[in-house]
Amino acid sequence: MTAMVEHRTDHRERERRRHAGLGHLDSLELLDVLMGLPPQVAVPLASIRRNDLNVLRRAPGGVVRFTGSSVTRLAVPVVTPVLAVVYAEQWRAGLERASEFAAYCPRMFVVRELPADTDGLLAEASWYGVGVAVGHGDAPTMVLEPEPLDDWQPTPAWWLFCERVHRHSSAG
Template sequence: MTYPAHTTGATSGTAFTLPDRDTKSTKVRIFGTSATIVHRTDHAEHGRRRSHGLGCLDSMELLDVLMGLPSGEAVPLSVVGPSSLRVLRRAPSGVVNFTRRSVTRLVVPAMVPLLAVVYASHWRDGLVRASEFAAYCPRMFVARELPENADEVLAEASWYGVGVAVGPRSAPMVVLEPEALSEWRPTVAWWRFCERVYRHSLDR
C-alpha cells in the first residue's frame, strides 16, 4: 500500500482553498483536540463499502493483519499464520474474500488525509495541537493574527514542519506552507486514523 506525498495546493499569501471537487474537509474530535481534516475520498471504495453495509474499520488487530496482505491479490492460505487467519475470518463482509486455498484483501482506505488544520487563540497551543498529527499528514494551525515576535514563531513552526495561516476561519491567509511528509510510509496507526476520519465524514 503506497500513496504519493500529500499536498493541498495552498500557496503562501493566498486564502486557503480546496484544490478540486474531490477534496473535502471534515471536522473531527481526535487525540483530545478538535481539527478540520482535509481529505480525498476513494469513491470506488466508498461505494463498495456501502454495497456491503461496511462502515469504518476500527480494530487495530484487523488492520495490522490487513496491512500484511496485498490489495486485490490472492494469497495462499498456507502462507498466512493461524492467528492472522482467525482474525480475517472474523472480519465483516466486504473486507476479504476467502476461497478454499486463498484469501484476498478487498478493503483499502476509503479516504486519504491531506492536511490537518487546528484553530487556536494562542500560538503555542496551535503548534502543540497541530503536532499531534505529525505521523498522519501535513498539518497547519490558524491564528487570528501574527504576534509581535512573528519571526520567532514562524521559524519554530517551520522547524517542526507546521504550516501557519492567519485571519478569520472563513478565509485565513497562508503565511507558511505546511511541510510535506518526508520518507513517509503507511502504518497501521495511519490506516486507523483514516478510518476514524472516514467515520466522522459518514456522520455528516
C-alpha cells in the same frame, strides 16, 4: 479549539463498502493484518500465520474474501488525509495540537493574529514542519506553508486515522 482534516475520497471503495454493508473498520489488530496483504491479490492461506488467519476470519463481511486455498484483501482506506488544519486561539496551543497529526498527514494551524515574536515562532513552526495561517473565517492568509511528508509510510495507526476521518466526514 477545532480541527478539520481535508481528504481525498476513494468513491469506488465507499460504494463497495456501502453495497457490502461494511461500515468503518476500528480494529487496529485487523488493520495491522490487512496491511500485510496486498489489495485485490489472492494470497495462499498456507503463507499466512495462524494468528493472522484467525483475525481475518473474524473480520466483518466485505473486508476479505476467502476461497478454499487463498484470501484476498478487499478493503482499502475510503479516505486519504491530505491536510490537518487546527484553528486555535493561541499560538502555542495551535502548534502543539497541529503536531498531533504529524504521523498522518501535513498539518497547519490558523490563529487570528501573529504574536510579537513572529520570527522566532515561525522558525519553530518551520522546524516542526507545521504550516501557519493568520486570520479568521474561510480565507486566512498563509504565512508558512506546511511541509509535505516526503518520507512518510502508511501504518496501521494511519489506516485507523483514515477510518476515523471517514466516520466523521460521513456523519455530517
